[in-house]
Amino acid sequence: MTTSTLDTSARTPVKGWLAVLAVTLGIFSLVTTEILPIGLLTPIGADFRISAGTAGLTMTMPGFLAAIAAPFVTVSAGRVDRRILLCGLMVVLALADVLAATAQAYWAVLVSRVLVGLVIGAFWAIGSGLAARLVGPGRAGTATAVIFSAVPLGSVFGVPAGTLIGELLGWRAAFAVMAVFTLGVLAALALLLPPLPSARATRLDVLREMTRLRVTRLGLLVTVLVVLAHFGTYTYITPLLRQVTQVSPELITVFLLVYGTAGIVGNFAAGAAIARDLRLTFLTAAGLIGVATLALPFAGGSDVGALVLLVVWGLAYGAVPVCSGTWFAQAAPHAPEAASVLFTSSFQATLSAGALLGGFVVDAVSVSAVMIAGGVLALVAVGVLSRARSA
Numbered sequence: 001m002t003t004s005t006l007d008t009s010a011r012t013p014v015k016g017w018l019a020v021l022a023v024t025l026g027i028f029s030l031v032t033t034e035i036l037p038i039g040l041l042t043p044i045g046a047d048f049r050i051s052a053g054t055a056g057l058t059m060t061m062p063g064f065l066a067a068i069a070a071p072f073v074t075v076s077a078g079r080v081d082r083r084i085l086l087c088g089l090m091v092v093l094a095l096a097d098v099l100a101a102t103a104q105a106y107w108a109v110l111v112s113r114v115l116v117g118l119v120i121g122a123f124w125a126i127g128s129g130l131a132a133r134l135v136g137p138g139r140a141g142t143a144t145a146v147i148f149s150a151v152p153l154g155s156v157f158g159v160p161a162g163t164l165i166g167e168l169l170g171w172r173a174a175f176a177v178m179a180v181f182t183l184g185v186l187a188a189l190a191l192l193l194p195p196l197p198s199a200r201a202t203r204l205d206v207l208r209e210m211t212r213l214r215v216t217r218l219g220l221l222v223t224v225l226v227v228l229a230h231f232g233t234y235t236y237i238t239p240l241l242r243q244v245t246q247v248s249p250e251l252i253t254v255f256l257l258v259y260g261t262a263g264i265v266g267n268f269a270a271g272a273a274i275a276r277d278l279r280l281t282f283l284t285a286a287g288l289i290g291v292a293t294l295a296l297p298f299a300g301g302s303d304v305g306a307l308v309l310l311v312v313w314g315l316a317y318g319a320v321p322v323c324s325g326t327w328f329a330q331a332a333p334h335a336p337e338a339a340s341v342l343f344t345s346s347f348q349a350t351l352s353a354g355a356l357l358g359g360f361v362v363d364a365v366s367v368s369a370v371m372i373a374g375g376v377l378a379l380v381a382v383g384v385l386s387r388a389r390s391a
Contacts, residue, residue: 015192016135020143022192023127023134025185026090027150030120032158033097033178034062038235039163039256040171042242047171048106051363058113063231063352065117066124070344071207073122074337082126082196083189090186093119097179101172112175121344128325129340133196145271148325152263152318160257163238167249210332210342218388219327220342224350225381226286227324230317231354232361233293233374240367244297245306258307259314266318273319274326279385282323286381288316294375297368321347 037044037058045055096115103109131143162174210216241247241255266285273281292313300306324347328339354374361370 013135013139015194016139017143018192019134019194020131020146022185022188023086023130024147024150025188026086026123027127027147028153028158029090029093029178029182029185030116030123031151031154032162033093033116033175033182034120035154035159036162036174036178039159039238039252040166040174041236041238043166043171044109048109050106054359058109061110061113061352062117062120063348063350063355065114066121067345067349067352069118069121070125070341070348073118074125074341079197082130083193086123086127086193087186087189089119089123090182090189093123094179094182094186097175097182101175101179103172117348121348124344124348125341126337128344129329129337130196134194141271141275144325145268145322148271148322149264149267151321152260152267152314154260156257156260156264160253160260163256164253167253207338207342210328210335210338213331216328216331216342218384219324219331220346222282222286222381222385223324223327223343223346225377225384226282226289226320227347227350228354228357229286229293229374229377229381230289230320231351232358232377233354233371234313234317235355235358236362236367236370239362240296240300240371241306243367245300245303247303247306251303255307255310259310262311262314263318266315267322269315270319270322274323278323278326278330279388281319282327283382283385285316285319285323286378286385288312289320290375290378290382292316292375293371293378296371 037055041055041058044058045051048055092115096112096119099112099115100109103112128144128147131147132140135143162178165174165177211220237256237259238252241252242249247255270281270285273284292309296306296309300309325340325343328343332339332342358370358374361373
């Protein structure tokens with residue numbers, strides 16, 4: 001009898017989907033906390049008297065640590081019940097939010113981001129691969145799309161709401177609200193998740209074996225290029241909207257909301273498209289990100305132009321996590337947790353690298369220059385996938 005059967009045989013479909021919802025809320029909390037500084041970079045920088053690029057470290061710290069934490073925590077956890085582990089990680093995330101909200105120096109904010117990174121790496125690696133165990137293999141595809149919808153939902157509700165709270169009550173209040181929300185998620189996980197014993201501990205040799213596969217290396221390369229392009233640019237979308245589009249602070253929340261809504265549509269559209277052609281779906285998403293970011297410095301000078309391009313960008317990026325996660329899962333169907341670890345590490349490391357490199361470009365050149373650089377990288381990913389298809 002398989003682990004999935006053991007997990008779902010005594011559970012009703014309703015209980016299974018409620019557990020999926022709890023995991024989705026957990027990842028929503030992670031994603032929102034991780035990218036919350038995007039809408040708060042300006043007030044954070046002003047509070048601590050630092051540049052936009054330096055404030056961007058709040059985006060780079062979590063990702064790099066998440067990339068390390070994903071394999072380290074998962075391997076170290078061995079056969080520890082995954083339900084207990086996920087609940088413990090939510091406690092640490094709530095503490096990190098409290099630390100950020102009460103920080104009196106910028107180093108304290110960075111410490112809080114270190115904790116966020118440790119939680120993200122472990123929770124993503126475990127939670128993103130639980131669909132089959134919670135609802136059964138037959139409904140795993142839909143459940144996976146629901147779990148990954150937390151990524152664009154974080155942009156739709158989390159970042160705009162955090163930006164609005166920051167404008168009204170200060171950026172610290174946004175992190176305080178996230179601390180309260182995270183405690184609610186902790187309660188949901190404790191109540192709704194079934195016991196999740198690890199039937200097979202993830203080992204480093206399994207991860208090494210995966211990286212030797214050609215299909216895995218291709219997935220890694222494309223993921224690196226696309227995520228680098230996206231976060232190297234999206235991290236600095238608020239400065240672009242203020243400087244190029246000249247949007248008022250109040251309207252930036254609306255623009256981010258439009259972007260995030262498009263991301264939700266893109267997430268579920270990708271779930272359907274992947275069943276027909278995963279490679280083409282990934283290629284299309286990368287191409288649209290490239291076009292949108294390249295065009296923003298030129299066509300984003302008007303509100304309408306910027307909104308249209310943000311919709312295109314949101315639709316495209318909403319597909320990226322699903323495409324990347326599915327790619328690694330298909331490369332290693334015998335080791336789903338190891339596939340999740342590889343996806344999480346590559347995604348998070350590149351997220352941080354994009355935000356870091358983007359900050360250098362913004363400080364050295366301009367916010368428009370970083371958009372152009374990101375667009376070029378996304379189009380390089382299109383070329384890589386196109387060449388692989390014809391090879």
